[in-house]
Amino acid sequence: MAIYQNDLVYIEIEESEIPWLKIFTRTPYKELSEAPHEVKTEIWRLLDIIEKEMLAFYKPDKINIASFGNYLPHLHMHIMARFRDDSFFPEPMWGKQQREGSYRLKDFDRFCADLVKKL
């Protein structure tokens, strides 16, 4: 489900124990460098805002960003707020599970509602 969209991109929630959003391009490109300059610039602009909002709201231990698309070759960027006590830290969310995470996602609806006002 998209929480935000404009002419170039849309943003979806990844269901997870942590705050995790995905920025997709409206036009499906396979690789980042294939996207027009204005689309790339829009991705960087949104990543910057989302990261700052995640840092301010959740005070995570680290932000993680990734673009893989090996299963689904439609350009998208993951942005995640990571916590020392989440299930995978310090491994990436795609890595080996480290523990039963004690971090619990809080107020994500409110975070998203506040965020989209700033995009």
Next chain:
Amino acid sequence: MAIYQNDLVYIEIEESEIPWLKIFTRTPYKELSEAPHEVKTEIWRLLDIIEKEMLAFYKPDKINIASFGNYLPHLHMHIMARFRDDSFFPEPMWGKQQREGSYRLKDFDRFCADLVKKL
């Protein structure tokens, strides 16, 4: 070992079975959004060039990009050329190994030497 550096960033090789480079900021920031605009812009510029050169030279099945820094909180971007027959595809390089990869890194010295002329 840095294969390239300028006033803002430097580029290192990650030893791997695949073509894999890392862009570090010269000044160590923890998060991407903490870096000045000119540093972020320089990272995006280099990612774009490196991706295009990897696509042209190696014809990979996908490019992967990531910024984690959970172990080492010094802003850096990974960029990797991925192949269907590498050890982890379609999982990220941090995921579960899928096979004994049959992809073998070829001519990486030449690739890097050609690349730095374009940065």
